[in-house]
Amino acid sequence: MTKLVKCVIIGGMTNPSSIIAVGSETADLLGGEVRIRTNANVMTTGELNDGATVDIDIVYDPDLGRYVAESVNVRRGGNGTEVTARLIREVRVQDAIVSIAMSDLIEVLSSDEDEDYITVSSGHDWLAKVKPVRERSASDDALRDAAVIYTIARLGNWPPLATVAKHLGVSQSTATRLVADARARGLFFDHG
Known part of the structure; x- marks a missing residue:
């Protein structure tokens, strides 16, 4: 097509x-x-x-x-x-x-029950809903969000850790730790 x-x-x-x-x-x-x-x-x-x-x-x-x-x-x-x-x-x-x-x-993956997937550009709402890590513990959800943001940034050739830090409202060193923890928990299945 x-x-x-x-x-x-x-x-x-x-x-x-x-x-x-x-x-x-x-x-x-x-x-x-x-x-x-x-x-x-x-x-x-x-x-x-x-x-x-x-x-x-x-x-x-x-x-x-x-x-x-x-x-x-x-x-x-x-x-x-x-x-x-x-x-x-x-x-x-x-x-x-x-x-x-x-x-x-x-x-x-969309959180809307009416659609399975949304493009990243239309998913800005998804990124807007990502709560800063300071507002929650370093839970599996925070690690999953870090892994997803990192993967999207890497695919588009953005600086992945800086993008994670920006969208999760943390320092770059905290973003590095979150991504490392996500890897350790097996949340990365690809080049990540």
Whole structure:
């Protein structure tokens, strides 16, 4: 199945759009808490300020355990312009990966009885409901939340421990301890 989706502005690009070829192959991570599309190929296209266009192909790499850019192509905007190092530096590859992966390729188990999984971008409500660890003990729920947040961050190539710390309202050293405890309790079943 191929679908066209509009994305948020990606690192200086205007009018970004993406064509996502999403297959039916998925992988469940963390015992089904997180589900990813493993056979999705994404091509996102946008224009930079001088009319240059950028195509970025994004794929899931099982060896790295995350989504990566397979190729980046920058084309000049026309006569009187050229592809330069400055122009290439304007391309925010990581922003494209995060935007696409979070909007269509990574899903979390929904707490809503009407839906099984929700995409991470629509799951901001899920992250908003995550209580800071200070408001609860380092229970299995807190460890599970740390494992899920860490896994999502790793898939999108965000800094995982910093993301856990931010969303759980703890220091980075506490986030490190929570993730280590989650691993020790067997909550990570994958590259985590």
